[in-house]
Amino acid sequence: VPALYVVRSSVLAAFAAGRATACVVDLSASGATIGPVIDGYQLNRAVVRSARGGDFLDELVVESLGRPIPPRFSVKRQPLSTPGETRELLDFPLTHPSYSRFWVADVARDLRESVCEIPKVSLDLREVKQRLGEPAPYELPDGNIVRVEPQLHILPDVLFRTQRGEDESSDENQNVEEQGSISELVHAAVARCDLDCRKEMLGSVVLCGGLSLTRGVPERLGHELTKMVPSAFKVKVTAATSVERRFSSWIGGSILASLGSFQQLWLSKEEYDDIGPTLAEKRFNC
Missing domain, CATH: 3.90.640.10 (ATPase, substrate binding domain, subdomain 4)
Structure with a gap:
């Protein structure tokens, strides 16, 4: 392998929607993943996941x-x-x-x-x-x-709907991920971001994944989020066509690879041999 580049699927979904900053809501068979993306990088500490898919x-x-x-x-x-x-x-x-x-x-x-x-x-x-x-x-x-x-x-x-168990954990973050509704997951992920980027996040909620094709998901998510946030924040849920939502990561990868500056992002075999895996961790935000 002469060169390598690793990127998060949420970042690719944001690129497929034409956005560098977005709150990506990936609804798939295995579960839901809410990945805030800021200037083309996923904010790992704000990612929220659920096993309900x-x-x-x-x-x-x-x-x-x-x-x-x-x-x-x-x-x-x-x-x-x-x-x-x-x-x-x-x-x-x-x-x-x-x-x-x-x-x-x-x-x-x-x-x-x-x-x-x-x-x-x-x-x-x-x-x-x-x-x-x-x-x-x-x-x-x-x-x-x-x-x-x-x-x-x-x-x-x-x-x-929020699922409440009999023995709820004292960890609020764990409760949200295990029992929270999709709208609560998005709200929790945005709340973990810095204050100055929350308004832009809520104005660019990007839906992707096969489960997002269920009829009524974009409308319900927009309705629920609007009730949860202050009136000063305008919620906009972006739902592309069925094909684009199902293959958003592939489309975003194609867009990224077609950029003229993409070769500068690669990790070449020579760089890896000289510096080692620490360079990969730093460059790819692992």
Whole structure:
């Protein structure tokens, strides 16, 4: 390897949105990461993370259905001629459980992305149908039809609710990361930044990651943050197209690599051999 450059994904997402300073909200399958970026560098002490992500929601989808989800590979491919008919299930006794769990989670993810959404404001279950309407039923791989109840319809709304455990830790920062809603995570990350850059951070909240494609996320996040900050701060949530949000790190990396000054940022093999890993730690803010 003749040269190397290491950069945080939040910095790349900010570059993809055309900003050098931003509060990047990365919502992915594994969880949520809030990374404040100032002048092209991530402020590591202000980063806030949560384990509640797409995988967490998929588990809730499986629980809320109250019925087993057949993996796609175990369903015989056959057309359904009459209403209510189901497809035959095939038996593969040597299939590893992890492979079955993967395909069950894939169906749960597809169901969540197809019928679930987040309301702009917190709604009671009795108000869901009136405010959001009733989504179309979802067909499972075996042909069974799932009627989407209000609880399942707004299931991702749990991301904007604070989870309170019985034995809460005395560490406030740990409580926010483990139990806080997405809006509380963003607010906590901005609060860890210097006072003079908080206004710019709140005016440039950048959404990225596959989970951010859930309908209603930008509107709900902007609404919640506006209520949490003083009226002098204007909250602006930037949500690019679905492709740009899903591949924001790759797009930002392409933009960074195309800069004429990018070669000056590299760590060459000669520099590493002369100085060692301490230069990498200093240059890449590790």
